[in-house]
Amino acid sequence: MLEITNLHASIDGKSILQGYNLSLPAGQVHAIMGPNGSGKSTLSYVLAGRDGYDITEGDVQLNGETLLPLAPEERAARGLFLGMQYPVEIPGVSNMVFLKTALNAQRRAKGMNELDAVEFLQNIKTAAQQLGLSDDMLKRSVNTGFSGGEKKRNEMLQMLMLQPTCAVLDETDSGLDVDALKVIANAINAMRAPTRSFLIITHYQRLLDYVKPDVVHIQAHGKIVATGGPELAHKLEAEGYKAFGIEQAA
């Protein structure tokens, strides 16, 4: 499904990703863990096609198609979703309008006609309920004035609505209370499917207790330094990055 090969990327002349390799097959959940500043969010932005990054080497393929020449919206239409570490506020644009515009834009890109308004309303209400988001939240401006946890739930609402085939979730668990963590884990688990895969970026073991990863990667200095099963996350939790020979730069 997602193949990252020898990816090198830099921003403003600073090299961040330095030979990144990762292979995420369809139907699997992979976790990425790594110290602050090791380039996890950078990887997610590069995958999604954000402007400003120089890709100096390597390739990224989604279902056999290289993503690098594609615009962010073209990647989105191919099923790539990025749950952001810091979701963005869009004042004056209601959550509902935003999602409807996004859904219809993706449908148009796929040659489908616009979603029926009633169907959309039903879907969004069901999804909001599943995530414990009130109707009031749907009418409010996108992420504007939302608490940290509410923003993360809102990212999940978008994921449920857009039904991506490959979801990259950047620290979706950070800032969530214990109950919210379970709600979000359930939402992810409910979406797991043989044709869908997840790349979960996290600092903590606890999300992985609920969403069982197939593979755990440890990342440092812009590349993956260790790959293994769920036991890697336990080892990290118990012993820290030193156990992987990673010196934390201050």
Add this chain to the structure above:
Amino acid sequence: MSDNANIHAVIDAEYKYGFVTDIESDRAPKGLNEDTVRFISAKKNEPAWMLAWRLQAFATWQRMKTPTWARVQFPPIDYQDAYYYAAPKQKIAPQSLDEVDPELLKTYEKLGIPIREQELLAGVAPKKIAVDAVFDSVSVATTYKKELEAKGIIFCSFGEAVQKHPDLVKKYLGSVVPVADNYFAALNSAVFTDGSFVFVPKGVRCPMELSTYFRINAENTGQFERTLIIADDQSYVSYLEGCTAPKRDDNQLHAAVVELVAHDDAEIKYSTVQNWYPGDKDGKGGIYNFVTKRGECRGARSKISWTQVETGSAITWKYPSCVLKGDHSVGEFYSVAIANNCQQADTGTKMIHLGNHTRSTIISKGISAGRAQNTYRGLVKFARTARHARNRTQCDSMLIGNQCGAHTVPYIESRQPSASVEHEATTAKISEEQLFYCRQRGLNAEEAMTLIVNGFCREVLQQLPMEFAVEAQKLVGISLEGSVG
């Protein structure tokens, strides 16, 4: 991430109303002198008092100078090198739409303006809108007149009002914007050709939106229309004005005057979607839009609310204002001004508080893109007589790219210690982060920008009547086309 790299102004906006209607027109000789004024008055078959009023205005104008205080630049206008009257040639005055030249009907069809009554009924929105269509210097059709007349509402072209309701015109014309108010108002008073007239009698709530569509078609012709709206005690009316013009390489002058009068407990809601041809991306051509709009809350507890969406014109010089005379009267100004490419907009409002407990609200959203300059200029004035008056002003500017400019020039004058003013101003750049977020969800760059800008303008756009809000949102997108790369 550098904004410059991502949001550069590659400008190639397309103006879709730029076509020309091939229709023969009847024109005044080129140039401006007393004879031009007499010619217009004669063409319109005006009574002597109207001609006298015009001639006096012309004499006043000749003694005045072009104002230079606005932040707009343009070469001196040669008033002798233009036509002041152009009317589509019709053998006889049309008595019904069936007699209107089909070319004209086609023009309004192309513009999406419903000048046939039944067409609206067939649409999805069953809501009625009465339309007065002004083509160059004359009104070509007014719809729903009968239905409005049944309620005692007068909605007709200005020319017709002079003929049929001379007492009302005499009483109110120039009572809000005096002839000598400013250079362009004086010019308009001398050579105005047509426009709309509305009178809503005591206690009547106008049952539908009234609207006027102005279209400049003829080349080298100035458009000078005059609108007068009077809301008698306890009445209500909502009025909308829209305008377009063909693409031409020359600049064309548009100098309108709008006067509103609200008596006791009356309310007038005046909305404008201004979409004159803005000129090409290098600043060639486009309309010079010098407009004087003023409303007087003459009666107690009256209310006047201006909502404007200004997207067109090469130059916009426009300050819809409220004179709050009646105690407890309310003035509102909601504005979205978009300037792209080489457009220059200097717009804002004046809230003149004269009565006790008068209140005013100003919400201005300025968006600049390309190499455009966008200025908010506003005056809030409290006279000694305005006890416990209040104003709230909010001016937000948004910059797209780094070659444009946004300026805020607020003036506050108070002679009344009990007055209160709240002023807030912000300037933001459209963020790369927001654009990326939208694009990650599937919107392309232009859809993303349109969505973000519409969100920025929401407080203003939601003041528009429903039917027009949707149009205005689309227009926001169209006006900014090409400003994101």
